[in-house]
Amino acid sequence: MIPELGHFALALAVAIAFAQGVIGIFAPGLRDPSAMRAAPALALSHFLAIGAAFLALIYAGVVSDFTVENVADYSSSLVPLIYRITGTWGNHDGSMILWCFILSLCGATVAAFGHNLPASLRARVLGVLGLVSGGFLLFTLTVSDPFTRLWPPPLDGAGVNPILQDPGLAFHPPVLYTGYVGFSVAFAFAIAALIEGRIDAAWGRWVRPWALLSWCFLTSGIALGSWWSYYTLGWGGYWFWDPVENAALLPWLSGTALLHCAIVVEKREALKAWTVLLAITTFSFSLSGTFLVRSGILNSVHSFAAAPDQGLFILALLGVTIGGSLLLFAFRAPVLAATGMFSPLSRESALIVNNIFLCSIAAVVFTGTLYPPFADLLFGIQLSVGAPFFNQTVLPLTAPLILAMAIGPLLPWKRAALRPALERIWVAALIALVVFVVMTGESNYITALGLAGGVWVILSAITDIAERTKFLRVPLRDSATRLTALPRAAFGAALGHAGFGVMVCGIAGMTLAAQKVIILAPGQSTTMAGYTWTLDALHDAPGPNYAARIADVTISAHGKPFLSLHPSRRIFVNPAGVTTNDAAIHTNFFQDIYVVFAAEQSGGAELRLNYHPLAPEIWFGGLIMALGGALSLSDRRLRIGAPARAKVKKPESLPA
Amino acid sequence: MTTRRNLLYAAPLAAVALAGAGFYTILRRMQSNDYDPHALPSPLIGKRPPPFTLPGTNGQQGFSNTDLLSPPRPMLVNWFASWCGPCAQEAANLDILAQNGLTIWGIAYQDSPAATAAYLSQYGNPYTRLAADASGLTAINWGVYGVPETYLIDKAGIVRWRWAGALTDQVLMGTLGPMLHQYA
Numbered sequence: 004m005i006p007e008l009g010h011f012a013l014a015l016a017v018a019i020a021f022a023q024g025v026i027g028i029f030a031p032g033l034r035d036p037s038a039m040r041a042a043p044a045l046a047l048s049h050f051l052a053i054g055a056a057f058l059a060l061i062y063a064g065v066v067s068d069f070t071v072e073n074v075a076d077y078s079s080s081l082v083p084l085i086y087r088i089t090g091t092w093g094n095h096d097g098s099m100i101l102w103c104f105i106l107s108l109c110g111a112t113v114a115a116f117g118h119n120l121p122a123s124l125r126a127r128v129l130g131v132l133g134l135v136s137g138g139f140l141l142f143t144l145t146v147s148d149p150f151t152r153l154w155p156p157p158l159d160g161a162g163v164n165p166i167l168q169d170p171g172l173a174f175h176p177p178v179l180y181t182g183y184v185g186f187s188v189a190f191a192f193a194i195a196a197l198i199e200g201r202i203d204a205a206w207g208r209w210v211r212p213w214a215l216l217s218w219c220f221l222t223s224g225i226a227l228g229s230w231w232s233y234y235t236l237g238w239g240g241y242w243f244w245d246p247v248e249n250a251a252l253l254p255w256l257s258g259t260a261l262l263h264c265a266i267v268v269e270k271r272e273a274l275k276a277w278t279v280l281l282a283i284t285t286f287s288f289s290l291s292g293t294f295l296v297r298s299g300i301l302n303s304v305h306s307f308a309a310a311p312d313q314g315l316f317i318l319a320l321l322g323v324t325i326g327g328s329l330l331l332f333a334f335r336a337p338v339l340a341a342t343g344m345f346s347p348l349s350r351e352s353a354l355i356v357n358n359i360f361l362c363s364i365a366a367v368v369f370t371g372t373l374y375p376p377f378a379d380l381l382f383g384i385q386l387s388v389g390a391p392f393f394n395q396t397v398l399p400l401t402a403p404l405i406l407a408m409a410i411g412p413l414l415p416w417k418r419a420a421l422r423p424a425l426e427r428i429w430v431a432a433l434i435a436l437v438v439f440v441v442m443t444g445e446s447n448y449i450t451a452l453g454l455a456g457g458v459w460v461i462l463s464a465i466t467d468i469a470e471r472t473k474f475l476r477v478p479l480r481d482s483a484t485r486l487t488a489l490p491r492a493a494f495g496a497a498l499g500h501a502g503f504g505v506m507v508c509g510i511a512g513m514t515l516a517a518q519k520v521i522i523l524a525p526g527q528s529t530t531m532a533g534y535t536w537t538l539d540a541l542h543d544a545p546g547p548n549y550a551a552r553i554a555d556v557t558i559s560a561h562g563k564p565f566l567s568l569h570p571s572r573r574i575f576v577n578p579a580g581v582t583t584n585d586a587a588i589h590t591n592f593f594q595d596i597y598v599v600f601a602a603e604q605s606g607g608a609e610l611r612l613n614y615h616p617l618a619p620e621i622w623f624g625g626l627i628m629a630l631g632g633a634l635s636l637s638d639r640r641l642r643i644g645a646p647a648r649a650k651v652k653k654p655e656s657l658p659a
Numbered sequence: 660m661t662t663r664r665n666l667l668y669a670a671p672l673a674a675v676a677l678a679g680a681g682f683y684t685i686l687r688r689m690q691s692n693d694y695d696p697h698a699l700p701s702p703l704i705g706k707r708p709p710p711f712t713l714p715g716t717n718g719q720q721g722f723s724n725t726d727l728l729s730p731p732r733p734m735l736v737n738w739f740a741s742w743c744g745p746c747a748q749e750a751a752n753l754d755i756l757a758q759n760g761l762t763i764w765g766i767a768y769q770d771s772p773a774a775t776a777a778y779l780s781q782y783g784n785p786y787t788r789l790a791a792d793a794s795g796l797t798a799i800n801w802g803v804y805g806v807p808e809t810y811l812i813d814k815a816g817i818v819r820w821r822w823a824g825a826l827t828d829q830v831l832m833g834t835l836g837p838m839l840h841q842y843a
Contacts (some may be wrong), residue, residue: 245744280671287675295682304738314686322679326672375805377681389805390742391769391795518773520780584781601781609780 006071009059010150012099016052016107017144020137023049023110027130028198032124039122045113049133050111053140057104060149064091069156073097073149079160081576082168085619089173090163095297096149098176102293103143105177105184106136113188120209125194128188135187138320146313163574165549165583171231179224179251183289185217186258190286193279194328197335202279204223207269210282212636214265218258219632224249225360226625233618234586241513241621244393249372256365257285260358267351271416274355276332281358283332287325288365294321318612346418353411360404367396405456405507408500409463413470427470431462446515453511460504464497495635499628506624512617524607533612535559536598539567541608549573554600554608556587570600570610588618664723702802703810703818708736712796713790716767717776721790728816734762737786738786738798738808741778746807749825750782756831757785761839768806769795780826811835813842 023045030038037320064087065072067080077094078087110132117125143149167173192210196202228251233241242248261281269273294317345351371392409431413424435455442451469475471493472485519531528537539555553571557564568587575582586599597613694701703709715721727736729803737753739746757763765786767775772791779786792798801810804823818837824831 240742243742243744276668284671314689315683318679318682318686325675326679329672329675333665333672337665373678374684380681380685389740389769518777520777531830599781602783611777611780 005059006063006068006150006152006486008146009056009063010237012052012055012059013140013144013148013150016049016056016103017140019045019052019135019136020107020140021047021450023133023635024130024137025133026380027126027128027133029130030126036122039126041091042126042133043117046110046114046129046133047108048108049136053100053104053107053192056150057100060097060100061088061091064088067160069158070152070154071149072151072153075153075157075160077163079162081159082163082306083547085170086163086168086173088169092176093163093167093173096143096147098180099139099143099147100149101177102180103140105180106132106139106187109184109188110136113191124192124195124199127198128191131194132187135191135324135511136325142316142320146316165573169231169235171227171234175227175231178220178227181291182219182224182463183223183251183254183293185213185220186254186261186282186286186289188213189261190328190632193282193624194280194331196339197328197331200335200338201652202268202275202339204269204272207265207272207278210278211262211265211269214258214262214282214285215632215636218255218262219256219629219636221251221258222625222629222632224626225255226622226629229625230622233622234588235583241618244371244390246372247292249368250288250295252368253365253372254285254288254292256361257281260361260384261285263354263357263361267354271345271351273345273351276336277358279336279339280328280332282326283325287321290321290324308353345416348414348421349419350414352417353407353414356407357404357411357608360400360407364397364400364404366402368393371396401507402452402456405460406448408503409460412467412496412500413463428463428466431459431466434462435459448636450511450514453514454508457504457506457508457511460507462504464501464504467500468493468497476575491638492635495638496630497634498631498634500631502624502627502629502631504624505620505627509617509620509622509624512620513615516618517614519612520601520609521612522607522609527607529612531612533560534596534614535562536609536612538659541603544571546573551585552600554598554605554610556598556610558596566596566597568597568598572600572603592619592623593617593620704821707816708810708812708818709800711800713766713792713797715789716772716791717779717784717789719786719789722764722788725789727744727812730762730812730814730816732762733811733813733819733839734764736764736766736810736812738766738768738792738803738806739803740768740806741774741776742770743806745825747782748777749807749827750785752826752831753785754783757787762787763817765790765798767791768798769793769805810841811838 017526024044026038026045027042029044060073061069062068063074064078064082067074067078067087069075073094073096077097077381078090082090090097092098110129113120113125113132115126117128119126189210192213193204197205225248228248229241232243261278264274264278266283268278297313297317409428410424415429435458438458439451442454445451468486468489471489472482474482477485517532519529521529523529523538525538525540528535530536535558537557537559539557540551541554544551544553551571551573553569556568556570558566558568566589568589570587571585573583573585582598584601586597588598593616595613595615595618597615599611599613600608601611602609710724712723713721720726735756753763763785765788767789770778770791770793775789775791807823807825809822809826810818813819819842820834822834826835
């Protein structure tokens with residue numbers, strides 16, 4: 004009964020979404036205030052309807068209702084409760100519901116908290132969101148319905164994929180999807196602005212928090228995914244340039260560009276058409292990222308299996324959404340005139356440089372991901388694009404970005420001179436140079452370059468804050484007063500940049516990773532990276548739906564044991580025979596010691612010993628970036644994103 | 660001037676329209692089964708592999724095209740890399756094939772020896788001989804589309820079949836099994 008209600012709620016949501024779309028877009032043209040007021044009400048009911056459908060599906064998973072085909076195929080009564088819940092979105096159909104649920108949540112938030120927006124703009128934004136949501140809900144209902152019934156039901160479900168039975172991966176999709184889908188609001192604002200033919204600073208103030216919020220989620224989602232592949236896949240890799248990873252990286256790159264140029268719109272009312280284009284591009288990348296991988300064109304380990312009719316439906320939807328918005332852009336963008344002027348050397352120009360590099364990286368990644376199928380289609384040639392291509396093309400583009408991102412924040416708006424900026428940053432430059440020279444001697448010049456770049460970015464972020472407080476130029480007490488008076492956005496930006504620097508250091512450090520594969524019998528030991536690694540014993544341990552085999556490994560330095568690790572192998576009961584390796588990782592926040600128990604043969608254990616200097620900094624960097632974004636988001640100036648017409652300003656009125 | 664500017668604004672639309680048309684064609688061809696992103700027609704089918712000599716890696720012997728001239732039984736040449744996800748996916752099936760007596764020679768594509776060794780210890784080593792194509796130039800000559808990729812070479816040393824992508828159970832049962840039977 005409950006799944007039927009969920010199915011009905013899903014159908015209801017389709018109808019409401021289209022009503023919201025049509026009414027929201029056309030009501031402002033009719034100048035009918037009551038019709039315009041209908042849009043927020045529809046957006047809220049739309050959210051409630053999908054929420055009900057989503058809850059119904061989760062309920063079916065929790066009570067293991069195997070008459071629902073989706074539950075029978077991807078869940079089991081044997082897995083722990085938490086994975087019966089998260090298993091709901093671990094497959095194509097269920098993840099569509101989650102996707103639509105988050106999209107409707109975005110719409111509901113704009114509806115509930117958008118009192119300070121002009122009524123026509125709010126109606127149009129909600130209309131665009133309604134149409135997008137309606138399209139994808141229709142797709143869910145017609146060709147990927149998660150509520151399809153199965154009769155007779157099987158005794159037990161096929162089980163949750165063991166790889167998905169991991170807290171890291173269980174919460175990776177919701178975070179990533181929130182990142183993807185959040186950009187729909189920036190997109191809807193861009194489309195609404197094109198329809199209205201007007202963009203001003205108030206528009207920038209509304210778009211930026213949304214872009215920032217999605218960017219924070221996307222950053223955390225990507226970092227979480229990378230961390231997950233690091234500790235489960237077990238060969239110390241953290242990024243594989245897989246099509247699905249690239250699909251998440253593309254909106255991140257263009258979203259980062261959007262974030263930066265929305266500042267220019269807000270502060271200087273320039274780069275308007277470009278910002279609108281970036282908003283459209285970012286959401287288009289998000290859509291393509293989520294859906295092209297499902298069409299079967301791009302092949303990847305991550306992809307959900309999808310039938311070809313779904314592929315065509317997806318393509319049509321993407322065509323209407325992306326093509327329609329770009330058509331609107333082609334006609335309406337020339338209307339959006341810039342009012343702010345700036346000289347070639349200024350904060351604006353620095354942000355343009357940032358945009359150029361970010362977009363070039365995005366273009367390279369995009370080309371690399373899509374070239375193989377297109378090259379075959381157009382020229383009939385087959386070629387390979389893998390990690391080596393991306394490493395060789397992306398790294399050279401990142402270097403100037405790192406160089407420029409340190410100087411940009413120090414330049415004033417409108418017109419700047421390079422010399423004062425360079426005078427402020429010479430300390431950072433000097434230290435980075437020392438790091439480079441020292442590390443070139445210690446390791447190799449690529450690693451040294453990476454570390455120096457990371458240090459340069461971190462120090463320049465600190466320099467930025469120090470300069471704003473006039474540190475050492477005025478008495479310390481004055482500096483402290485200035486520090487407390489600084490807007491949170493300034494700290495957020497500095498933290499975001501510093502986080503990127505930390506991540507760059509981590510990636511550079513990982514080039515020095517040491518690894519050894521060895522078969523040890525209990526009692527034997529080996530040496531690597533200055534440590535002695537000893538296998539003490541092998542023993543069995545039970546698990547909820549698997550049997551585990553555990554290796555006890557002791558690591559000692561200079562004869563003194565300081566660490567004992569217990570990597571294990573899990574042999575799953577359901578689905579039967581699947582084995583996963585559970586790596587044991589010890590981190591002291593500056594290095595990881597990482598042992599994988601790969602196989603057992605003739606009384607000995609095959610161990611993979613890893614020493615990863617600075618590896619934790621990769622994910623800490625991501626986390627710090629996301630925190631920087633969140634800090635910036637909590638800035639009062641962003642929360643009062645209001646045009647002058649608002650009657651009462653409510654500081655707490657925007658969700659952070 | 661203004662017209663040119665306006666054309667510029669339409670450029671993104673044009674680019675996306677072209678890409679969309681491309682995707683549409685690919686999808687249609689996938690549906691009508693004359694295009695499979697995995698099973699691309701290889702220029703090598705019906706021919707011998709182009710001349711090459713690759714050094715061994717992971718302590719194993721490398722090989723050259725002359726070693727493939729007349730194998731005693733049909734065999735596979737499998738391109739893989741440690742950085743490739745689908746390779747790990749097909750590793751278990753390669754192990755099963757090797758245990759059942761099929762000769763598989765591996766070529767590690769654009770991979771560092773240490774990473775290859777680590778990968779093989781994690782996923783098993785089904786390869787009788789193992790060469791490294793560090794520069795990727797041999798792969799270009801073979802027309803390798805991406806890793807993993809598998810070539811079936813018959814007793815006359817001629818490439819009979821190529822599969823781009825992971826060797827799933829379906830491929831083993833449906834395609835490779837009959838092919839091996841045919842050329843045995």
